[in-house]
Structure formats: structure tokens, C-alpha cells
Amino acid sequence: MSTLHTVNKSPFERNSLNTCLSVVRGDSTVLLIEDGVAGALQNTTASASISDAMGKGVKFAVLGEDLDARGLAADRVIDGVSVVDYAGFVQLAADHDNVQSWL
Amino acid sequence: MSDTKKFVYINRKAPYGTVYALESLEVVLIGAAFEQEVQLVFVDDGVYQLTKGQNTDGIGMKNFSKTYSALGDYDVNQIYVDEQSLKDRGLTMDDLQELTYEDEDDDWAEKSSMKLINREQLAELIDEADVLLNF
Numbered sequence: 001m002s003t004l005h006t007v008n009k010s011p012f013e014r015n016s017l018n019t020c021l022s023v024v025r026g027d028s029t030v031l032l033i034e035d036g037v038a039g040a041l042q043n044t045t046a047s048a049s050i051s052d053a054m055g056k057g058v059k060f061a062v063l064g065e066d067l068d069a070r071g072l073a074a075d076r077v078i079d080g081v082s083v084v085d086y087a088g089f090v091q092l093a094a095d096h097d098n099v100q101s102w103l
Numbered sequence: 104m105s106d107t108k109k110f111v112y113i114n115r116k117a118p119y120g121t122v123y124a125l126e127s128l129e130v131v132l133i134g135a136a137f138e139q140e141v142q143l144v145f146v147d148d149g150v151y152q153l154t155k156g157q158n159t160d161g162i163g164m165k166n167f168s169k170t171y172s173a174l175g176d177y178d179v180n181q182i183y184v185d186e187q188s189l190k191d192r193g194l195t196m197d198d199l200q201e202l203t204y205e206d207e208d209d210d211w212a213e214k215s216s217m218k219l220i221n222r223e224q225l226a227e228l229i230d231e232a233d234v235l236l237n238f
Contacts, residue, residue: 008120009120010117010120010148012147012148012191012192013115013116013117013147013148034119034120035117035119035120035121035148038117038148038151038192041192041193042193043193044191044192044193045191045192047193064161065161065162066119066161066162068157068158068159068160068161068162069118069119069157069158069159069161069162069164069166070117070118070119070151070154070157071151071154071155071156071157071158071168071198072151072154073156076193085161086161
């Protein structure tokens with residue numbers, strides 16, 4: 001069973017991303033949305049935890065519309081994290097067996 | 104004794120994900136009408152409020168980032184950004200919009216309203232405030 005994990009809280013304010021990363025499995029995808037997109041950027045105190053999980057085979061995506069809203073350019077996103085739009089969000093939900101929302 | 108009080112607004116939330124940032128900005132603008140001394144502090148995720156190039160077309164919310172540039176016209180020209188918060192988020196002052204005001208005591212010269220501060224300076228701002236408002 002593959003799971004799409006969505007995280008909508010900033011990793012600098014809540015521990016949602018950390019908890020998510022502690023249970024996410026290699027066949028799953030983590031999608032960062034809303035304030036959660038802050039976790040997708042390079043050179044932050046959260047970057048290493050994303051890279052570590054990526055090394056274990058976890059896939060990562062970030063919602064482009066939420067990056068744009070916050071003035072965060074897509075070229076600042078960690079290498080290997082794919083930028084998706086709302087249609088891509090729907091596709092990810094359809095491609096996985098289940099969706100776990102870390103609210 | 105002076106009737107003027109020092110109001111310090113401490114902003115610690117990213118914009119759009121919650122309503123805190125917009126509410127703070129509205130309270131600041133309303134409060135500015137009362138001619139008090141106002142200082143704004145952006146710390147933790149609050150620094151995201153000031154990023155350049157915000158475009159909310161895709162999320163269907165009002166882009167209020169341009170409103171910050173009006174603060175100077177309301178004599179809100181003491182805007183402090185916490186350096187450590189920027190660093191932790193891979194940001195620098197270059198990623199933030201430049202907020203300015205026109206100095207009436209200096210032939211209306213345009214000057215920056217923004218100042219980078221460390222935690223010790225933040226402690227001092229808090230210590231010297233008459234009124235602390237947190238968002």
C-alpha cells in the first residue's frame with residue numbers, strides 16, 4: 001500500500017513534518033502544501049531531514065501555487081523535490097492507495 | 104507625561120496559511136491613526152510575510168504583501184527583521200521587499216524602514232515596549 005502524505009504546517013513552527021518523516025515509507029510520497037512549502041527549500045534547518053528521507057527512497061513534491069503565493073521561487077527548492085500544480089496534487093492522490101494529512 | 108506609548112507588534116507567522124499576518128497588518132494600520140510610536144518585529148516564520156514577488160493568483164487569496172509598502176506613509180517606519188530567523192530559513196534581506204519612508208526632518212529623503220536585528224536587540228525592544236501585541 002502506498003500513501004500520499006500531505007504536510008501543511010511550517011517545519012519551523014510545528015513538528016508535523018518530523019513526525020511524518022519518522023513514519024513515511026520508501027514507496028510513499030510526501031507533498032508539502034500551504035505553510036508546509038517552507039520545508040521544501042534549500043539551505044534551511046529542515047533541508048537535511050528531507051534529503052535524508054529522499055536517500056531512503058521517499059519521493060517529495062511541493063505545491064507550486066503555494067510557493068508562488070509566498071514569493072518562494074521554484075529554483076530554491078531542494079534538488080529532487082518536484083514542483084506540482086493542483087492537477088498534479090489530484091494525480092498524486094489518485095496514484096496512491098491512501099492519503100494521510102498531517103494537519 | 105507623554106500620551107504617546109510605544110507599541111511593539113511581534114509577527115511570527117507565515118502569510119496565507121493562517122490569518123494572523125493579515126490581521127496584524129490591519130491592526131497596525133488601524134493603530135497608526137492614533138499617532139503612537141509603532142515598531143514592527145518579524146521573527147520566526149513571520150519573516151515570510153515580507154518576501155518579494157508574492158503571487159497569490161494560484162491560491163485564490165488576496166495578496167496583501169503590497170500593503171506593507173504603505174506603512175511608511177502611516178509613519179510606521181521602524182521595522183525589525185530577526186537575522187537568525189532569516190538564516191534558519193535560507194533567506195537574506197535581499198529576498199525581502201525594501202520598505203521605505205520619507206523623512207520629514209530631512210527634506211523628505213527616502214530612507215529604509217528596515218533593520219536587521221539579533222536576539223539581544225529583540226530582547227531590548229520587548230523590554231522597552233509599553234504595549235506588546237503578538238500575532
